[in-house]
Amino acid sequence: MGDLSSTRRGAAAFLDNLPVDDPHAAIGQQNWITRWTKIGDEYCLLGDLNIKKGAFDEATDAWLCALTAFETARRLVDQDDPRSVDVLAKVDGGIQRFELSLAQKIERVKITCCDHAELSAYYLPAGSPDLPASAVICISMEQETGATLLGRLLPVVIGRGMSLLVITHDDVSSHSRGKSEALLSFCLDYLSARRDVDDTRIGVYGEAFSAVLATEFAVSDGRLAAAVCDGGLWNWARIVASVDWLTRTANIALENDAISARRLQFIRQLRCPVLVVAGGRGIVSVSEATKLQAYCMAARIDLELALPRMIRSPGRGIENFVTSDDCIFGWLEHKLALNSHQYVVGQDNQIT
Structure with missing residues (x-):
């Protein structure tokens, strides 16, 4: 958990270092889908807590971190994987949360x-x-x-x-x-x-x-x-x-x-x-x-x-x-x- 800049650096480093030519890579990828989705959920929760306290800038930052995490998970999910629908729904939910912020409107x-x-x-x-x-x-x-x-x-x-x-x-x-x-x-x-x-x-x-x-x-x-x-x-x-x-x-x-x-x-x-x-x-x-x-x-x-x-x-x-x-x-x-x-x-x- 961190600010938007560190979250994006972490996502970029993770993607650059995905294991290749590894017989267990497919299994690991499934685990990473779960992990990045969970990271997004945790950021959404943090944003919700901040918005209740009136900390709009902090809430916005947390929700943007969540969107980055969900997009990372989306890149790992195959199109025919049932979880792809769930990840897309989480992206839509992240946008709806962002719209609650007074910092910048959609x-x-x-x-x-x-x-x-x-x-x-x-x-x-x-x-x-x-x-x-x-x-x-x-x-x-x-x-x-x-x-x-x-x-x-x-x-x-x-x-x-x-x-x-x-x-x-x-x-x-x-x-x-x-x-x-x-x-x-x-x-x-x-x-x-x-x-x-x-x-x-x-x-x-x-x-x-x-x-x-x-x-x-x-x-x-x-x-x-x-x-x-x-x-x-x-x-x-x-x-x-x-x-x-x-x-x-x-x-x-x-x-x-x-x-x-x-x-x-x-x-x-x-x-x-x-x-x-x-x-x-x-x-x-x-x-x-x-x-x-x-x-x-x-x-x-x-x-x-x-x-x-x-x-x-x-x-x-x-x-x-x-x-x-x-x-x-x-x-x-x-x-x-x-x-x-x-x-x-x-x-x-x-x-x-």
Whole structure:
């Protein structure tokens, strides 16, 4: 038991040191799921006791520690494990507890879109009418609720001075291409109209297939100041595969030149700084992202690359979400700062 900073350091160290290639690793992992869930429960109890005493800051810190613990447990649970439902329910309960705090409120908002349709979202304010803050539109992964993403990000963004608007992937991706970008533009309109948001410092964040949505949105709406996305690599890869299948060209040199030109054509449509997260649970391959970064450096395009640390586990890989999220939102914090300067991920492109 400790404060939020020590809890996150402990979770990151635990994930980095998960045993691998151990015949008893699977059994140990089940025990750790139980242990991290219990840690979360204990922090929830501590937060409840603090809120009864009127110690709102201490209660908030405890509940954020609980959300970190539950997210750690969630990373260890297989999707078909019955305990995954229980852990997700605990995340939802942690958010509801956080809403009791007077330190920082979560708003459940409805964003009016075209044809009078409404998009549900969570909004975490960080600014005020006298001191507007930067803001980030966060799109959950496919088959992930907005509440699950919010529970993971709350401990990351507290104290960074940025507001969050969290929406669900399925609410956006269920629409046709063009319509999805329009829905995200309505989200940007909503933030721009708020007096507690600086409309010149709004970014977008998406991972896995939501990174594709974030790229298409950044291309279609030039008001964005930063984007964590796939850099166009997903759509570019599909086009290259189609062209290769149709032409069956034997001129490798000409083919490579065409591929390079096409890669740059995609990225030049993005008019804001870009962070591409490659490998891990995402859809962007490390090799293609590395090539894209090299081309962008030569063309003086503001694109940076980050590689999440993955820990091998029986049957799958587990991402160290603590270091990954800290890096991504550190990059966003700097890019969306009033006096923005370049934020370097690391010489080896590793998220640290």
